[in-house]
Amino acid sequence: MSRPVLAAAGLLAGIPVVLATLGPPLSALPASGGPPFAPDGFLGTDVLGRDVLGVLLHGGASMLAITFTATALSYLAGGLIGLLAGAARSRWLDELLMRPLDIVLAIPGILILLLAASLAGHGPVIVTAVVVVVNAPAIARLVRAATLDAARRPAAEAMRLQGENWWAIHAGYVGRCLRRPLLADAGARLTSAVYLTGAANFLGAGLAPDSPDWAVAIDRNKAGLLLQPWAVLAPAALVVAFTIGVNLLADELTRGKP
Template identity: 65%
Template sequence: MRRAVAVTLTGIPLAVAVFGPVLAGFTNARRGPAYAFGPGYPLGTDGLGRDVLGLVLRGGLSTLALAAAATVAAYGIGTLVGLLAAGTRRRWMDETLMRPLDVLLAVPALLVLLLVAASAGRNAGIIVVVVTVVTAPAVARLVRTAALDAARHPAAEAMVLQGESWWAVHIGYVGRCIVRPLLADAGTRMTTSVYLVGAANFLGVGLPPDAADWAVLVDRNRAGLLLQPWAVLVPAALIVAFTLGVNLLADDLTRRRR
């Protein structure tokens, strides 16, 4: 039952994001009055008079794609740094790798977004870079903590004595040992990325204010929430459903691997 709920919560927003742009061609492309309902507008119109259904169908891919790209980049960088720190025998190298990350962890992610919003233009690539920078340190610390015991295990020591390469020891052996904690963290990390991507679009860092994006829709139509709630509630519900479903799936994979 739990797995079915997780698949449903994840699958519906994902299906809307992937197949929505195709289906959006069958929706009403004309503009009507702002925050209104009428024939051809099953979910009403937004503050610019655009069909909310069409915007929702077209607006999910940007949010989820940016969050997924940032999450993958954060795991790639954080995992490599964490394994290097856990596998090194030189304390100075461990300190050199981890202390700058502690500084980044001390800076609130929203503060970084606000600083970027004040100094950079609108660019989707900036969102990916910022979200990667603020989430990779946490991944690196998790990987280092989880990999310390495995990197000092007699099996790893024996592989080193046999002349195995660093990649074979730390990616092949240690990497397999830390899969469970990484799976447990994956749902939370993806949720954080979705939240930060949504916050970036909400703050006007990334996509244009008239873009068909779920987070932008929530931001631009919150003033008309009482007049036309669907323009805010539908995209917000899809974002919440996806994040909950991803966390439930990650928990299920962790239990199965156990």
């Protein structure tokens, strides 16, 4: 691993996470009603007349909470399905588990988001559910392929001959073999979750329009980009820094020792 790259990745991903974690308890959400797109304060005001710096300190908590929660649930659901399909040694169970996921993979994520918003309304729960539905099938396919490969290795066969149970073989040995491919995939899944969360807020299917969420701030303030660019550029920079940072971090960690 390259220490400078690892440090840069940690810095890029860490700044948005620290702001999202420490921002809300350390500062009050600025009140609206002031002059919109004014140069007042350190970064000026937004479309609602709120201090942009205060919005930044509060806007990351919602986005990153949805992102991390949805990604964790995606790996839980997709990983379980993929592990069962790869370890079942049953063609009919493999087909039963994987073929419905192929249908979901064929549908664009934005279309699933719009469909969910039209049927179930909007809010963080809906956005989280959509991210899980979109990401879990790809994770399941990755886990299934890695499980099939690991379960056929000599070490796994030797464990079967020694009478090891299913849990010891698949949750133990196969699970350890899954760490590197899942780590390599984690950056892409987090990026996908950020993209879908941001898209939901852009389309009005996510949080309320007056939420300080970074994606909502980018959407609501884009009309004043030339008047007060920091209202758009500052939250956009934090989102970009987070996505680049987590992908660099995943890439560097997979270059380490297995």
